[in-house]
Amino acid sequence: MQRIILHIDFDSFFASVAQQVNPLFRKRPIGVTATNGRTCIIAASREAKALGVKSPSRTYEAQGICPSIIFVPADFNLYWKISKTFIKICSDYTPYFEIFSLDEVFMDITRTAELFGGTQGIIDKIKSRLAEEVGEYITASFGISHNKLLAKLASGMNKPNGIVEIKPQDVQSVYKNTELTDICGIGSRIQARLNQMGIYSLPQLSVAPLNALIAEFGNVEGHFLYQVGRGEDDRKVIPHTEAPDVKSAGRNYCLPQNEYNTRKIYQNVYELCEEVSLKLRRLNKKARGVGFYLRGDINMGVNHTTGQYMNTGRELFETFLWLLDSENSEYSVRPMIRNSGDLTFRNTDIQSFPSILTYVRQISVWTYHLEDSSNIPSSIFPKQQREQKLTEIMDKINERFGTHTIRNGFLLYADKLTTVPNGFMADRYERKTFADTEETRLSNLKD
Secondary structure, eight states: OOOOEEEEEESSHHHHHHHHHOGGGTTSOEEEEOTTOOSEEEEEOHHHHHTTOOSSEEHHHHHHHOTTOEEEEOOHHHHHHHHHHHHHHHTTTOSOEEEEETTEEEEEOTTTGGGGTHHHHHHHHHHHHHHHHTOTTOOEEEEEESSHHHHHHHHTSSOSSOEEEOOGGGHHHHHTTOOGGGSTTOOHHHHHHHHHTTOOSHHHHTTSOHHHHHHHHOHHHHHHHHHHHTTOOOOOOOOTTSOOOOOOEEEEEEEEEEEOOHHHHHHHHHHHHHHHHHHHHHTTEEEEEEEEEEEESSEEEEEEEEEEEEOSHHHHHHHHHHHTSGGGOSSOSGGGOSSOSOOOTTOOOOOOOOTTOOOEEEEEEEEEEEEEGGGSOOOOSHHHHHHHHHHHHHHHHHHHHOTTSSOOGGGTTSOOOOOOOOTTOOOHHHHHHHHHHHHHHHHHHHO
C-alpha cells in the first residue's frame, strides 16, 4: 500500500498570530522581533514579504524597504498554545502525527483517509476547524505525497493556503523547477560543496554516483543526498505521543545588546546554568558532560566530561569557572579574562576585557552524558545531602509561586530568563512533557 503523507505548514505563523490577536495589525506589514529587544526580524507577515521584507533581517533594513512596518515582539508561549490546539485537531484524524517544529507537522493518513472522505476530506475538515477553533486569520499550506521528503517540499510550492500533491511520476518534472536549497536538509554549505562536485540542480543530483557522494560527505550525509536525488525517503511519521530519547539538555541565549560588563556576562552564564539544571531535574536526569560557548567579536567555546554527575546550577557554573583556567582545558575561554590567578565563584569583580575579546552577544550552555538520577547513588556526605534537599525545596517553592521566587544571591538584579518553546521545538523537556500529557489524554478518551 502506498503511503499518504501530509505535511502541514502554517503560513507566516508568528506574524499571523499577531494579526489574529490584534485586528489592527491585519492587512498591514508586520515584523516579529526577538522578545529581548535585539534588532532582528525573525518573521514577517505576508504583506511585509510582498513588499520585499525578508526574515531574518534587521529592523533598519525592513524600515528602509517599508517605513510603515509595525514591529511586534515574539510570544513563543502563545505560539505553542495555538500549536497545541492545532495538534489536538489533527490528532483526531490519525494516530500517526509528528510535530516537526512549532508551526509544522507531518501526518500519515494512509489507514484513516477513507474514514473521513479521503485525503481532500481530511484537509477540508482541518482547514474548517483551524478557522473555527484557532482563528480565521491563521492559515496553513498542505503538501501531499508518498513520503515525508516530498510532502514537505510540496507544502512550500503554493503558499499561502495552498494544497500541492507530488505523485511518484511527478518527481522528475517537479525537480526540474526546484532549487537544491528548497530541499529540507540542503543548506547553503551543502549546496556549495555539491557545486564543487559539478552538481547544480536536483536532476544532476539524481544521477550522482553514491560512492562519490559518500567520498565527499561521509556515509550518512552521502546516503541522504543519494536518496534525495531519487525522491526516496523511508522515514516513518513518529507519533507525537512517543516521548523523545533525551540525550542532552541545553540553553542558548542572545543578549539584548552586546555586553561588555564581565559581571553581567557571568550572571547570564549562571542564569543559563540554573535553567539547564532545572531541565535536568524535571527530566530526572544528571549530567556528566557540560559545555559552554560565548560568541562576541570572536567566538570561544569549551566542553568537558567530569568525573561526577551534576544537576544544579551551582555545579555547572563552578565547572565553567574551573574551565576558564587554560591549565584545565586544551581549548579554553581563558583569554577573555584579563587577570590570571585563582578565580572562584565569589571573585567576579573583573569589569573589563583584553583586546582579544571586547564583548559577548550570545551564550550557550549544554549538558550531555545524561543518566537517570535513580541510577546514581546518593551522596554519603552530609553537606551534599543538605544541598540536594535544599534544591528540592527551592524547586517546589518556585513551581508554586513562580520561577525566580527564590534565586541565588549572585543573580540579584540580573536578567530573569525563562525557557520558552523555540521555533524548532528543540527543547526535549517541552516535547517529553507534551508527549506524556497527550498519551494520558488519549488514554482517558479510550477509557
